[in-house]
Amino acid sequence: MSRSAHPAGPRHADVVPEGHYTAPAADLNSLDPKVWAQTVTRNTDGVVTVGGIEVTRLAEEFGTPAYFLDEADFRARCHAWRGAFGSDADVFYAGKAFLSRAVVRWLHEEGLNLDVCSGGELATALAAGMPADRIAFHGNNKTEEEIERAIAAGVGRIVLDSFQEIVRVAHIAERLGIRQRVQIRVTVGVEAHTHEFIATAHEDQKFGIALAGGQAAEAVRRALRLDGLELIGVHSHIGSQIFDMAGFEVSARRVVQLLAEIRDEHGVELPEIDLGGGLGIAYTSEDDPREPHEIAKALGEIVTRECEAANLRTPRISVEPGRAIVGPTAFTLYEVGTVKPLEGLRTYVSVDGGMSDNIRTALYDAEYSVALVSRESDAEPMLVRVVGKHCESGDIVVKDAFLPADLAPGDLIAVPATGAYCRSMASNYNHALRPPVVAVRDGGARVIVRRETEEDLLRLDVG
Numbered sequence: 001m002s003r004s005a006h007p008a009g010p011r012h013a014d015v016v017p018e019g020h021y022t023a024p025a026a027d028l029n030s031l032d033p034k035v036w037a038q039t040v041t042r043n044t045d046g047v048v049t050v051g052g053i054e055v056t057r058l059a060e061e062f063g064t065p066a067y068f069l070d071e072a073d074f075r076a077r078c079h080a081w082r083g084a085f086g087s088d089a090d091v092f093y094a095g096k097a098f099l100s101r102a103v104v105r106w107l108h109e110e111g112l113n114l115d116v117c118s119g120g121e122l123a124t125a126l127a128a129g130m131p132a133d134r135i136a137f138h139g140n141n142k143t144e145e146e147i148e149r150a151i152a153a154g155v156g157r158i159v160l161d162s163f164q165e166i167v168r169v170a171h172i173a174e175r176l177g178i179r180q181r182v183q184i185r186v187t188v189g190v191e192a193h194t195h196e197f198i199a200t201a202h203e204d205q206k207f208g209i210a211l212a213g214g215q216a217a218e219a220v221r222r223a224l225r226l227d228g229l230e231l232i233g234v235h236s237h238i239g240s241q242i243f244d245m246a247g248f249e250v251s252a253r254r255v256v257q258l259l260a261e262i263r264d265e266h267g268v269e270l271p272e273i274d275l276g277g278g279l280g281i282a283y284t285s286e287d288d289p290r291e292p293h294e295i296a297k298a299l300g301e302i303v304t305r306e307c308e309a310a311n312l313r314t315p316r317i318s319v320e321p322g323r324a325i326v327g328p329t330a331f332t333l334y335e336v337g338t339v340k341p342l343e344g345l346r347t348y349v350s351v352d353g354g355m356s357d358n359i360r361t362a363l364y365d366a367e368y369s370v371a372l373v374s375r376e377s378d379a380e381p382m383l384v385r386v387v388g389k390h391c392e393s394g395d396i397v398v399k400d401a402f403l404p405a406d407l408a409p410g411d412l413i414a415v416p417a418t419g420a421y422c423r424s425m426a427s428n429y430n431h432a433l434r435p436p437v438v439a440v441r442d443g444g445a446r447v448i449v450r451r452e453t454e455e456d457l458l459r460l461d462v463g
């Protein structure tokens with residue numbers, strides 16, 4: 001979350017308070033390809049397009065707020081991950097980032113597997129035809145009903161998260177007459193450099209079974225004794241929105257050490273390890289994410305090296321990127337409703353959505369970029385805070401950014417990199433209607449998740 005202490009260049013009137021924000025881009029009309037989906041560009045009329053369609057046309061047809069997802073970019077990212085890891089590894093897209101039936105079909109077509117962590121995600125995956133053996137089922141408190149559905153459907157693996165769950169899954173599998181393939185999620189004790197709420201491998205949190213104190217080794221002992229389980233490997237996920245590869249490397253090393261200990265104690269070489277997801281993406285021009293091939297190379301090398309040192313066969317690796325695949329592929333399009341300059345502070349720009357379509361700023365202090373997309377402007381930059389329409393002063397979409405000073409009600413602005421954890425964490429706060437997700441590709445646009453209606457809200461209200 002690096003920020004320069006003070007912006008350089010022109011400023012809006014005298015309205016530049018002391019603070020920590022990035023300097024305005026030299027040209028506010030430019031679109032940094034790091035944060036925008038692949039086919040996003042500004043046409044000669046100054047209007048931004050995606051998949052060849054102007055955002056002004058998209059707004060007319062689909063309304064605002066709305067998420068627009070660049071399908072070609074999504075597929076290209078799947079392809080890049082698949083290609084980087086090759087045939088000796090598996091890529092499981094983490095459905096929690098954003099899941100819909102269309103997404104499941106794209107994943108299937110692009111050769112990716114799918115990680116789900118609830119009955120709802122499992123139902124979506126199966127409804128869209130993802131073969132069950134390509135699904136991994138996660139979660140720290142799966143219900144018996146969810147476990148039974150997953151086993152009966154034939155999921156490829158269940159990732160066990162606690163001692164109770166080892167027994168629970170084994171019993172259900174035995175009852176169904178199935179030997180369920182499972183992994184054990186271990187907590188490797190890495191402090192990932194990310195927001196506290198999205199770090200998952202330090203010891204004091206709810207996920208997994210700690211390596212420390214021999215807990216994970218004991219979990220393996222128990223799992224190996226149960227007839228209903230086929231233990232295929234060990235899983236580690238250290239957190240989310242991580243740029244530094246060091247945490248993944250430590251995690252890989254510790255997981256391989258555990259495989260060696262298992263071999264020494266039980267004479268069994270587990271064939272697989274899963275190193276989770278968590279790779280960071282660029283939300284602003286200051287972020288510098290790793291490419292899939294760099295990640296694959298770094299992880300492959302460390303696992304191979306550690307296995308050679310421990311005289312182990314190299315296990316099959318799997319990874320579970322969510323954000324890194326879908327995050328950069330979408331932007332949220334909003335219409336500006338009011339522009340309120342607060343003298344000596346900043347200008348508040350209110351849009352027709354807010355924390356109900358993007359909770360990440362309020363929840364994690366996340367940073368986003370924003371651009372005026374319905375036209376170009378030569379006006380000087382003004383420091384803005386983009387806020388929503390909810391009854392909450394923390395209803396902030398973009399905390400600090402620059403937009404042209406001639407911004408006016410009716411303009412369209414877009415926030416890039418909202419493909420992950422925005423629609424999937426959207427809420428109905430203030431009875432907001434959750435926005436649609438529209439897939440755009442080669443000059444065509446189609447709704448893949450429709451906008452909620454007041455009828456949808458009232459259907460649940462049976463009183």
Ligand SMILES: Cc1ncc(COP(=O)(O)O)c(C=O)c1O
Pocket residue numbers: 094097115138237239240241276277278279320321322323324420
């Ligand atoms: C077990 C597991 N796998 C994969 C992911 C996906 O993470 P990301 O979207 O950061 O790649 C998560 C979420 O952090 C997770 O909990």
Ligand SMILES: N[C@@H](CCCC[NH3+])C(=O)O
Pocket residue numbers: 096198240241360364420421
């Ligand atoms: N939802 C979080 C990340 C959690 C990932 C799921 N384990 C985010 O928006 O960054």
